[in-house]
Amino acid sequence: MLTNLLLAALITEPGAQLQKASEAGGSEGPVWDRVDSLYFTGRGRIFRLDASGKTHIFRENAGANGLYFDKEGRLVVCESASRRITRTEKDGTITVLAENYEGKKFNSPNDITMDSKGRIYFSDPRYGNRQNMEMDVEGVYRIDAPGKVTRVLSRAQVDRPNGLLVTPDDKYLYVADNNNNNTGAARKLWRFTLNTDGYIKANSRKLIHDWGDSRGPDGLEMDTKGRLFVAGGLNKPRPPYETDTKKGGVYVLSPKGKLLEFIPVPLDEVTNVALGGADMRTLYITAGGTVWSIRVKVPGR
Secondary structure (H helix, E strand, C coil): CHHHHHHHHHHECCCCCCEEEECCCCCEEEEECCCCCEEEEECCEEEEECCCCCEEEEECCCCCCCEEECCCCCEEEEECCCCEEEEECCCCCEEEEECEECCEECCCCCCEEECCCCCEEEECCCCCCCCCCCCCCCCEEEEEECCEEEEEECCCCCCCEEEEEECCCCCEEEEEEECCCCCCCCEEEEEEEECCCCCECCCCCEEEEECCCECCCCCEEEECCCCEEEEECCCCCECCCEECCCCCEEEEECCCCCEEEEEECCCCCEEEEEEECCCCCEEEEEECCEEEEEEECCCEC
């Protein structure tokens, strides 16, 4: 018990409790806009949660999953339903950044991250119905400019990539590999070394954490000390593919994969996380159609 208390003191504020921040239908994509609002996705919409705690509809019929703000404050969106990546300009217009690879439509763009040069990386798995897939690879891609797309990870390196994160120094790409509807498939967090040209260094894959036969990792975030906040696990088993041996919540890991703290979340599915708030010390979590929050000691980057 004492050890658990000491570990908890490293991450969350003393006495911090999980709170409901929005029940508008938050299921994915939380991202802080670096000003005063959290954006998230759910029910086909993109929502905005303002500093007063009120939830607004930012965009209807977006069919979106992962979100990311670039350095110019423009919202980059994984439009999973339309199978493309877009950018919402400051005037509200939509720019299509990528919608196919070698003439074939993407599977279902899921999560997104960027490096310091502004290059966009996104994952392209397919969960659910797979009948209209045009590619047999569920990969990770890099966008250097609108329409200029390169595949950086393929089947040889990842099974079904989900959450992504590039470290602030552009040295590593973390990939949540979560194939949750095949027995014995990957439920792992990998780390790959990035070359300066944006490609993956050969043979650099390193296992950071393994969720075994439970629900694997989904979205992830990093604080200014380099610790990883990873959404994953399951509170009720879903046989035959997923057990509840790893409970649903946020797994706080050291850069090398040591479990520092587990933040339980009562509702399945725990899908994604973001650090935000005026001081960047509020951890937002999407799970069960709800956006949750809890205070942490160290700010996000």
